[in-house]
Amino acid sequence: MGVPFEALLPYGIMLGMFGFTGAALSKIRHMQNGGKRARHSVDQWDRQMMDRDRRLTGFLRGQTDNPIAPAGFELSNAWRVEKKIV
Template sequence: MGVPFEALLPYGIMLGMFAFSAVSVGKLKEMQNGGKKTRRGMDAWDRLQQMLERDRRLTGFARGQTDKAEAPAGFELNNPWRMEQRYI
């Protein structure tokens, strides 16, 4: 005796919802990264917050890169590293 297809409908619905949510989360992460796939296996250099912040300020995305040789106007005064005040 076979299994009626009505018994398999809940499993199909659950599988469809899992697939929909996985695709949705993947697409959302891709949109947040400027159309690039998410980073995996980041090394110590990539984890430096200053480098990710610098890329974000230059291009608008943490994963963005630019081929311009010169920084935009005002970028040289927008340094994330704070200098100590010297005593005179």
């Protein structure tokens, strides 16, 4: 005895929605990284360099080969300053 196809429709719909959601999240992550693949196991050094790249280019994963920093880079200090406790 066969299984009526109506019983398999919910499974097909769920599989389609999971596939669509996975593809959409992958595309959003790809767009957020400036068209580059997502990074894994990012340590403190990588975060520091990515922050520097963001301050130089405006994008977290952007890189530049210009040897001279753009105007205003000297004012975008990466050091965080805390207020003095009196």
